[in-house]
Amino acid sequence: MARRETPAAGPGSRALVVDVIRSAVSISRVELAERTNLTQPSISNIVRDLIADGIVHETGSTGSVRGKPRQLLAITPATRFGVGFQLGPETVTCVAIDLTGGVVGREVVPLDDTDLSDQLAERFDDFLLGLDLPRDRIEGLAVVAPAAPPSDRTGPPEWAAVRGRLAERLGIPVLVENDAAAAALGEFWTRRVSREQAFGSVYLSAGVGAGLVFGGALFRGASFDAGELGHMSIMYDGRPCPCGNRGCVERYASMTATVDAARAAGLAIEQKTVFSAYDAIAHAAVSGDPDAFAVVDQAAGYLSVAVTSMVNLLDLGRVVLTGPGMAIAGSIYARRLRAHLAATAHARHRHEIVVELSAQPRDAAGIGAAALVVQASIAPGHTTGMPGADRA
Ligand SMILES: [Zn+2]
Structure with a gap:
């Protein structure tokens, strides 16, 4: 079987490392190098940055290999959060998740006929207050709806307007996504x-x-x-x-x-x-x-x-x-x-x-929206690529 090329450490490598730690729950640096085909020095550098950024922590050691204890790494759950809003015909489902994909809050509130971005901005403030989540720990908001175009694509002007007004008013990154795509990422992330x-x-x-x-x-x-x-x-x-x-x-x-x-x-x-x-x-x-x-x-x-x-x-x-x-x-x-x-x-x-x-x-689309925010924040450039494009 042909061995894969060892990828050079780049922006995609950080996303790769985060993703392997996330799906493994806990993993050592040696196993990380094996699973990612990155070199040990690359892994050490990336992990050091992730620990400094509060995304990853050491959970203790497991056994030892040739006399050296192996420190296990895991995603740090409750340091940062993503918020997702799933628009229904008459309601919005608000979801917050932590970096491991764990749901830390959920509520469903009615929408009326007044301006959508005004209502969503108010719902956002109320939701965080209710959960007692500090604003500076929120990585962003993603809004999902059946016909919503992904943020990276030019969509109908009303969506661009909602996105722009929310970002300006809340002062955080705001993404827009269609519900089925968001739900897929949410299921991938939380499972x-x-x-x-x-x-x-x-x-x-x-x-x-x-x-x-x-x-x-x-x-x-x-x-x-x-x-x-x-x-x-x-x-x-x-x-x-x-x-x-x-x-x-x-x-x-x-x-x-x-x-x-x-x-x-x-x-x-x-x-x-x-x-x-x-x-x-x-x-x-x-x-x-x-x-x-x-x-x-x-x-x-x-x-x-x-x-x-x-x-x-x-x-x-x-x-x-x-x-x-x-x-x-x-x-x-x-x-x-x-x-x-x-x-x-x-x-x-x-x-x-x-x-x-x-x-x-x-709630899958709302959870997925929040996962989109978390992934965009801890593994930037990784949510919209063609398969493997970030690793080229
Ligand atoms: Zn058709």
């Missing part, structure tokens, strides 16, 4: 997924999205549009989609499509919003209502076809199902997907393809 793993997440909400993390960084594509799983066609002459294509999986498996399917099947649904109607169907499905189960199970089948194509295309090793649509009936989707992958995934005889359910599917 301590190793950067060697090709990792994807499926975000089920009013639409369907996905996020991909390769080499520890979100994969963005040519124009920051990677992960549009919802518009993967599963039927050549299927239902027309506003995107211009036909048979997009979003038209069959999104929460919106499932509510429509349930109504068409004659299920009595009184709830007005997509979210509350979908939750009622999901509750009925897991409580033994055969008609509701059939509707959700069929949506899960459609979704599994698209996700299997994504797994095959990218040879993923691990997929997490997340988003508000997975909060109640996630097990129905996970079962369907596991069965479909076990029967049809191209790489099924070569490696395991792990399917997991998010531990916090409703």
Whole structure:
């Protein structure tokens, strides 16, 4: 097997070292050098800086190798924090996490029709006061919403305005991101997924999205549009989609499509919003209502076809199902997907393809937003690259 080139120590090396410590929980400098292919002097320099910056600390020694005790290194949790705001139709979910991905605070507050940046700035101040978190320990704020363009891309002017006004008013870095991509990074970060793993997440909400993390960084594509799983066609002459294509999986498996399917099947649904109607169907499905189960199970089948194509295309090793649509009936989707992958995934005889359910599917995008802030702060330049670009 060809040995990888030893990368020169550069800005990407710091991100690499942080990421390996994060996913290992605790690790010695010797193991760090082995895992990163960086030289011992490079590791010593990077670790010294990380300790000085309060990002990493020594947790004590474990055994000894050739008479020398090995000091273990770990990420220091409660020194700095990232805040994420997940915008819903009528509410904002506020989340704060520490450097290890641990959630230190969460609240959901209503939004009204007044200026969005004014409301978010007030919510931010209230949230920190409630948690008793000092302002100077906050690394930044990331706001996520279904249609929000990533900060690095030129998006609609209203998003640039929200971002600019918030940054000016709060005096901290402000990022904007779409919810599915943020959720992928959040799941990657809080699950301590190793950067060697090709990792994807499926975000089920009013639409369907996905996020991909390769080499520890979100994969963005040519124009920051990677992960549009919802518009993967599963039927050549299927239902027309506003995107211009036909048979997009979003038209069959999104929460919106499932509510429509349930109504068409004659299920009595009184709830007005997509979210509350979908939750009622999901509750009925897991409580033994055969008609509701059939509707959700069929949506899960459609979704599994698209996700299997994504797994095959990218040879993923691990997929997490997340988003508000997975909060109640996630097990129905996970079962369907596991069965479909076990029967049809191209790489099924070569490696395991792990399917997991998010531990916090409703808050995943907000947690991911906070993770985006933490990653941008302790491993700068690492959130938007093409896979491996930071290590070139
Ligand atoms: Zn479409």
